[in-house]
Each structure stands twice: as structure tokens, then as C-alpha cells.
Amino acid sequence: xxxxxxxxxxxxxxxxxxxxxxxxxxxxxxxxxxxxxxxxxxxxxxxxxxxxxxxxxxxxxxxxxxxxxxxxxxxxxxxxxxxxxxxxxxxxxxxxxxxxxxxxxxxxxxxxxxxxxxxxxxxxxxxxxxxxxxxxxxxxxxxxxxxxxx
Amino acid sequence: xxxxxxxxxxxxxxxxxxxxxxxxxxxxxxxxxxxxxxxxxxxxxxxxxxxxxxxxxxxxxxxxxxxxxxxxxxxxxxxxxxxxxxxxxxxxxxxxxxxxxxxxxxxxxxxx
Numbered sequence: 001x002x003x004x005x006x007x008x009x010x011x012x013x014x015x016x017x018x019x020x021x022x023x024x025x026x027x028x029x030x031x032x033x034x035x036x037x038x039x040x041x042x043x044x045x046x047x048x049x050x051x052x053x054x055x056x057x058x059x060x061x062x063x064x065x066x067x068x069x070x071x072x073x074x075x076x077x078x079x080x081x082x083x084x085x086x087x088x089x090x091x092x093x094x095x096x097x098x099x100x101x102x103x104x105x106x107x108x109x110x111x112x113x114x115x116x117x118x119x120x121x122x123x124x125x126x127x128x129x130x131x132x133x134x135x136x137x138x139x140x141x142x143x144x145x146x147x148x149x150x
Numbered sequence: 151x152x153x154x155x156x157x158x159x160x161x162x163x164x165x166x167x168x169x170x171x172x173x174x175x176x177x178x179x180x181x182x183x184x185x186x187x188x189x190x191x192x193x194x195x196x197x198x199x200x201x202x203x204x205x206x207x208x209x210x211x212x213x214x215x216x217x218x219x220x221x222x223x224x225x226x227x228x229x230x231x232x233x234x235x236x237x238x239x240x241x242x243x244x245x246x247x248x249x250x251x252x253x254x255x256x257x258x259x260x261x262x
Contacts, residue, residue, distance in 0.1 A: 014173035021169075021203070039203075039234045046205040050172045103179065103214045107206040107242055114241055 005070040012053045012063035020049040032138045040115035047108040048080035048131045056084030083128040162191040167200025170208030192224040193261045199230030229257040
């Protein structure tokens with residue numbers, strides 16, 4: 001069951017990477033994630049949104065990035081979508097260090113996979129890319145606390 | 151994100167604070183490269199005590215600057231990085247190239 005959801009659209013400019021992080025961090029703040037989890041979620045979001053801006057809309061200035069998040073009893077799900085050029089070779093793109101630009105580490109997906117519990121990517125050349133990131137909620141110990149208070 | 155760049159001996163010290171992401175990367179890259187060219191430095195130290203966030207864009211700037219320095223036989227180091235910043239850097243393998251130090255003074259002693 002969905003407890004909460006949010007959706008945000010913004011222009012593909014680099015100023016909005018920080019906006020995306022703040023939005024997701026605020027959305028996730030009501031959950032019992034610890035600080036380390038929240039920092040990891042922010043990195044994963046930053047990578048996904050940066051990818052959409054750098055690669056999805058490479059060279060364009062009028063692309064839209066859509067960020068959405070939903071919270072269930074089990075997990076936080078974040079989706080970053082663009083309608084840019086898509087990824088020609090997804091398997092290659094997921095590997096570390098690929099890409100022709102020496103200034104780009106090519107570690108976006110590596111960080112997403114390291115910091116999130118699941119990463120799912122849909123992409124189609126000429127249509128765009130959708131990255132779904134999943135982070136399981138911390139396990140609850142409320143049952144033990146209830147017994148101790150009786 | 152804010153940064154201050156200064157020279158101490160033949161070491162360029164880049165003190166970074168705030169969030170080092172895609173937006174900050176382009177400005178930082180250009181400014182640090184200008185200083186590397188004009189200051190005639192041999193080594194580089196990134197003082198990250200004030201850094202609260204970094205992703206692969208910020209790491210790319212640090213690594214790219216290190217590569218420029220190392221092409222001329224120089225060395226690089228990182229100081230003051232908080233644990234959450236260190237964790238991200240360790241995934242990238244950066245510590246293998248640029249050792250971590252607790253503070254700026256320790257790093258300068260090692261590079262000097």
C-alpha cells in the first residue's frame with residue numbers, strides 16, 4: 001500500500017541536481033532511515049539525475065527530467081525519467097569507467113547499485129530512459145518495544 | 151559549493167566546502183586548471199573538511215586534476231574528508247591514488 005508519493009519536473013540544468021537531492025531527502029525524512037542511508041539515497045538520486053542531464057539530454061537545453069518517489073510499508077521507490085536520446089548499450093553503460101570523456105568517471109550506475117537495494121533501468125534509443133531505485137525500509141522493532149513497556 | 155585555492159610552496163591547496171556535484175564541477179574544474187597552469191605547482195591537496203556531499207561529478211574533477219598533476223610527476227592527497235565522503239571516495243578507488251589524511255597539516259607534511 002502506498003503511504004505517500006511525490007512528483008517533480010524540472011529543466012535539465014545542473015542547478016536542479018541539488019533540488020532533486022533535497023526533495024527526495026525531505027520526502028524520505030519521515031522514515032527511520034539513518035543518516036548514512038539518507039546520504040546514500042542522495043548520492044544515488046544525484047547520479048541518476050546527473051545522468052539524465054549529461055547523457056539523456058546531451059547538448060540540449062530544454063529537456064525535462066521527471067523525478068517521482070513513493071513510500072510503501074516496505075520500501076522507498078524513486079524514479080528518474082527523461083525523454084532524451086536513450087542508452088544505446090545499457091549493459092556497457094552499467095559497467096564502471098565507460099565513456100569517452102576522461103573527466104567523467106562512468107560510475108553513476110555503480111554508485112546507484114552500491115547504495116540502493118535494487119536498480120531497474122528501462123531505455124529506448126530516441127525515446128528516453130527511466131531509472132527506478134529501490135531502498136528497503138529499515139526493519140521495525142516496535143513489537144519488542146511494546147512488550148517491554150507492559 | 152564554495153572553494154578557496156591557495157599555494158603553499160609547490161603545493162596547490164583546494165579547500166572545498168558544501169556540495170560538490172555536477173553544477174559545481176564545471177566552475178571548479180576551470181578555476182583549478184587555471185591555477186595549476188599559472189601557479190607553477192607540483193602537487194595538489196584537496197582539503198575537504200567542509201565538504202558535505204560529493205558524487206561522481208565532483209570525484210571526476212578531483213581525479214582529473216590529480217591526473218594533470220601526476221603527468222608532471224606530482225602527487226595528490228585528500229584531507230579532512232568526513233566518513234560519508236570517504237565512503238563514496240573508496241567506492242571510486244580514489245584512495246589508491248590520493249591518500250587520505252586527517253587534516254591539512256598532516257597532508258602538507260607528506261607532500262612537502
